[in-house]
Amino acid sequence: MSLIEIRNLSKIYESGEERVVALGDVNLNIERGEFISVMGPSGSGKSTLLTILGGLNHPTEGEVMVDEIPIYQLPLEKLADFRREYLGFIFQSFQLIPYLTVIENVMLPLAITEKSNREQVNLAGEILEKMGLEGKRKRLPDQLSGGEQERVAIARALVNSPPVLLADEPTGNLDSKTGREIMELFKSLNEEGQSIVMVTHNPESVAFSSRTLHLRDGKVAEGDPRREGEIGSRS
Amino acid sequence: MKLRDISINNLRRRKGKVLFLALGLTIGITTVVTLISITRTMTEDISNKLDEFGANILVLPRSNDLALSYGGLNIGGVSVDTQTLKDSDIPKIRQIEVRENISTVSPKLIGVVELEGKKILLTGVLFQEEVRLKKWWRVHGTIPKSRDEVLLGNEVAVRLFKSTNDSLTLNGKRVRISGMLEETGSQDDFLIFGDLTLAQEVLKKPGALSLIEVSAFCISCPIEEIVRQISKALPHAKVTAIKQTLQTKMEALDHFKKFSVGLSVIVLLIGGLIVFTNMMASVNERKREIGIFRAIGFRKSHVIKIVFFEALIIGLIGGGAGYLLGLGLSTVLGPILTGIKGGRISVDPVLAVGVVLLSVAMGILSSIYPAIHASKMDPTTALRAL
Numbered sequence: 001m002s003l004i005e006i007r008n009l010s011k012i013y014e015s016g017e018e019r020v021v022a023l024g025d026v027n028l029n030i031e032r033g034e035f036i037s038v039m040g041p042s043g044s045g046k047s048t049l050l051t052i053l054g055g056l057n058h059p060t061e062g063e064v065m066v067d068e069i070p071i072y073q074l075p076l077e078k079l080a081d082f083r084r085e086y087l088g089f090i091f092q093s094f095q096l097i098p099y100l101t102v103i104e105n106v107m108l109p110l111a112i113t114e115k116s117n118r119e120q121v122n123l124a125g126e127i128l129e130k131m132g133l134e135g136k137r138k139r140l141p142d143q144l145s146g147g148e149q150e151r152v153a154i155a156r157a158l159v160n161s162p163p164v165l166l167a168d169e170p171t172g173n174l175d176s177k178t179g180r181e182i183m184e185l186f187k188s189l190n191e192e193g194q195s196i197v198m199v200t201h202n203p204e205s206v207a208f209s210s211r212t213l214h215l216r217d218g219k220v221a222e223g224d225p226r227r228e229g230e231i232g233s234r235s
Numbered sequence: 236m237k238l239r240d241i242s243i244n245n246l247r248r249r250k251g252k253v254l255f256l257a258l259g260l261t262i263g264i265t266t267v268v269t270l271i272s273i274t275r276t277m278t279e280d281i282s283n284k285l286d287e288f289g290a291n292i293l294v295l296p297r298s299n300d301l302a303l304s305y306g307g308l309n310i311g312g313v314s315v316d317t318q319t320l321k322d323s324d325i326p327k328i329r330q331i332e333v334r335e336n337i338s339t340v341s342p343k344l345i346g347v348v349e350l351e352g353k354k355i356l357l358t359g360v361l362f363q364e365e366v367r368l369k370k371w372w373r374v375h376g377t378i379p380k381s382r383d384e385v386l387l388g389n390e391v392a393v394r395l396f397k398s399t400n401d402s403l404t405l406n407g408k409r410v411r412i413s414g415m416l417e418e419t420g421s422q423d424d425f426l427i428f429g430d431l432t433l434a435q436e437v438l439k440k441p442g443a444l445s446l447i448e449v450s451a452f453c454i455s456c457p458i459e460e461i462v463r464q465i466s467k468a469l470p471h472a473k474v475t476a477i478k479q480t481l482q483t484k485m486e487a488l489d490h491f492k493k494f495s496v497g498l499s500v501i502v503l504l505i506g507g508l509i510v511f512t513n514m515m516a517s518v519n520e521r522k523r524e525i526g527i528f529r530a531i532g533f534r535k536s537h538v539i540k541i542v543f544f545e546a547l548i549i550g551l552i553g554g555g556a557g558y559l560l561g562l563g564l565s566t567v568l569g570p571i572l573t574g575i576k577g578g579r580i581s582v583d584p585v586l587a588v589g590v591v592l593l594s595v596a597m598g599i600l601s602s603i604y605p606a607i608h609a610s611k612m613d614p615t616t617a618l619r620a621l
Binding site: 051054056057076077080081082083084085087091095097099100104107108110111112120156 | 237238240244245247248524527529530531533534535536
């Protein structure tokens with residue numbers, strides 16, 4: 001069984017007379033340990049796909065199964081629990097909480113767990129060390145560089161050891177050198193077994209992933225940087 | 236880290252926001268504390284002044300009245316076994332257990348004298364006490380300072396065609412009119428007031444008293460207890476509380492207290508509205524942050540708890556600051572507004588705890604809608620919105 005299975009997925013936005021088909025009949029499998037890039041022009045449905053995968057956006061039609069759980073059949077509060085246990089989000093523009101320190105930001109997903117303060121600090125500390133930010137744990141986000149903030153965002157996403165990392169334009173606000181460093185980090189996490197789904201505009205980032213999905217007008221075409229030209233979508 | 240740490244850190248690192256959020260509650264609680272403190276001082280002062288204003292206890296000689304009837308006709312009444320009140324009874328009133336509650340003791344001897352063919356009531360008083368009791372008296376001339384001087388009621392002066400410095404002969408005793416009372420609308424208009432010893436001499440009742448009027452402070456001691464103690468000291472007397480006077484006094488105080496309560500409620504409601512508005516603004520400002528919380532797996536109840544905890548802290552700050560400011564303001568404003576100098580404004584732990592709890596309750600109540608609104612925010616605002 002695949003880690004993520006998407007069947008006949010559609011998302012249509014209706015506003016008065018206007019009807020926008022953001023995603024149309026998408027079928028997709030993502031295996032454990034894969035590093036998927038999702039590329040496409042603006043308006044192609046990349047963010048919609050990511051938000052649907054993240055349990056944040058109910059599809060108009062279709063089914064999304066994560067680890068054999070039909071996530072959109074869960075009650076709303078159970079869906080929140082699912083996000084906490086299964087997903088790590090890396091938002092565009094980092095989205096760190098400005099009044100929490102680095103370590104507090106990383107511990108944020110643990111605030112609603114049963115873990116003691118000591119356990120939380122230890123877990124967060126380990127991940128910060130891995131990100132090379134151990135010495136900056138007491139700083140506030142506005143005292144960090146863009147790359148450092150991105151690392152904090154990644155640490156926060158990983159602290160609960162989620163099976164899936166969802167990243168929305170992780171290098172969008174970074175210079176090319178820092179962007180490469182972040183991609184190297186993603187690659188090393190993937191080599192350790194972390195499944196990653198990344199939305200990106202950056203063709204250079206794609207090279208780090210194992211598979212690429214191209215979205216255009218709400219439809220998926222797959223491409224593997226290693227195996228060019230293969231199409232996997234039924235649309 | 237717990238949810239409360241998110242609330243604490245938000246407020247700790249955004250002190251300007253705390254001031255802004257707590258402002259409404261602080262103003263409300265300051266007003267309540269100021270009003271309560273000043274009202275308390277005024278109530279005590281007014282109550283004491285009202286207690287001094289006229290008698291609220293009457294001491295009369297105890298007597299048994301028999302009503303006689305024969306064949307259905309009422310023949311009349313006869314007083315038997317009438318006890319008398321004496322000068323020596325006056326200090327006994329001042330010696331009761333709750334003597335600090337006794338303000339004024341004004342004895343009187345009342346009897347009829349004949350003047351120029353007219354029967355007039357002469358009332359012997361201790362003028363120092365009588366003037367303290369009857370603060371509404373307005374005198375043309377002066378209050379009698381010696382045994383040879385008298386004060387005329389308004390109606391008596393008109394009837395006798397007398398004025399200040401004229402002379403009168405009371406049962407052979409020559410006296411000078413030192414002053415005349417302005418019309419009071421009471422029985423005093425029909426009386427001649429003279430020194431108690433003069434009246435006892437003129438009426439040939441040495442040492443006797445007709446009645447004693449007593450003014451007592453009732454704020455710290457119920458009047459029934461004072462009446463009981465005076466009755467015990469004077470077993471031969473009939474001691475009664477003048478309930479009508481008391482009732483009027485209490486009504487006046489009640490109106491004043493109700494006004495204060497009403498004003499406090501209005502100000503508190505306005506304070507609560509300010510908190511509500513500020514909380515809504517704060518929650519709307521934090522849309523993205525709340526979206527992140529929801530996206531990383533916070534339930535709606537977690538978001539509500541964060542907002543409520545912030546409201547709790549704001550309530551504590553507003554209540555504490557409001558209490559201290561209110562205390563300070565009432566100390567400064569109290570004497571200016573009330574004219575009461577040297578009034579006591581003291582730290583009241585019960586009031587302090589009460590207003591802090593009130594502030595916390597107001598803060599949380601005002602945050603209910605903002606908290607629910609926050610919990611329902613769309614998490615996709617944390618990501619790029621479509």
